[in-house]
Amino acid sequence: QKEVEQDPGPLSVPEGAIVSLNCTYSNSAFQYFMWYRQYSRKGPELLMYTYSSGNKEDGRFTAQVDKSSKYISLFIRDSQPSDSATYLCAMSAGTGNQFYFGTGTSLTVIP
Amino acid sequence: GAVVSQHPSWVICKSGTSVKIECRSLDFQATTMFWYRQFPKQSLMLMATSNEGSKATYEQGVEKDKFLINHASLTLSTLTVTSAHPEDSSFYICSARDHVGRQGAGNTIYFGEGSWLTVV
Numbered sequence: 001q002k003e004v005e006q007d008p009g010p011l012s013v014p015e016g017a018i019v020s021l022n023c024t025y026s027n028s029a030f031q032y033f034m035w036y037r038q039y040s041r042k043g044p045e046l047l048m049y050t051y052s053s054g055n056k057e058d059g060r061f062t063a064q065v066d067k068s069s070k071y072i073s074l075f076i077r078d079s080q081p082s083d084s085a086t087y088l089c090a091m092s093a094g095t096g097n098q099f100y101f102g103t104g105t106s107l108t109v110i111p
Numbered sequence: 112g113a114v115v116s117q118h119p120s121w122v123i124c125k126s127g128t129s130v131k132i133e134c135r136s137l138d139f140q141a142t143t144m145f146w147y148r149q150f151p152k153q154s155l156m157l158m159a160t161s162n163e164g165s166k167a168t169y170e171q172g173v174e175k176d177k178f179l180i181n182h183a184s185l186t187l188s189t190l191t192v193t194s195a196h197p198e199d200s201s202f203y204i205c206s207a208r209d210h211v212g213r214q215g216a217g218n219t220i221y222f223g224e225g226s227w228l229t230v231v
Contacts, residue, residue, distance in 0.1 A: 043206075043222040043223050104154050
């Protein structure tokens with residue numbers, strides 16, 4: 001079983017839709033959770049960072065962590081064509097520990 | 112957010128030559144940097160973990176004599192692809208671990224822009 005599972009998509013939505021991206025994981029020691037956005041031919045960009053459980057909101061983006069279910073989500077409200085990218089989840093148990101990545105979900109927002 | 116600069120963004124080299132890629136953390140000290148390889152439409156593949164002042168730890172299947180990693184300072188790690196061949200052509204990305212944290216991100220990593228290597 002992989003440490004982190006992420007549906008690769010592709011996911012295609014109309015502009016203005018709410019997008020839900022998800023990852024599941026198996027290691028209960030993970031405490032640090034990140035979402036990255038990667039545009040084609042570019043390095044990943046950190047979007048959201050969450051420590052332990054709970055929600056975090058930043059503009060149109062909301063990250064949720066449910067440690068009891070080992071499930072994290074990224075919601076994008078009022079999606080825009082500029083949100084079209086691959087979204088990677090990542091997690092770590094802490095300092096000195098490795099980071100584990102999902103395979104990425106490809107998102108296309110259609111104008 | 113923290114900035115990690117990677118250089119060059121793209122490079123073309125002849126088969127058999129060596130090429131060096133630099134990764135710099137511009138506004139924080141990074142005791143740990145990571146090097147990845149990414150094939151088109153695939154996820155990141157971790158090649159090695161680089162710790163400042165010590166030898167890099169390579170993932171299984173990655174040739175350490177071919178992919179030389181040096182992390183001589185807290186802000187610079189380099190990846191040298193030695194005796195490059197066309198099959199080494201790929202997108203190489205570095206990342207740096209930020210322990211201190213900005214905006215509450217106490218333990219996260221920031222990526223460079225990536226380097227496209229084409230071996231002809």
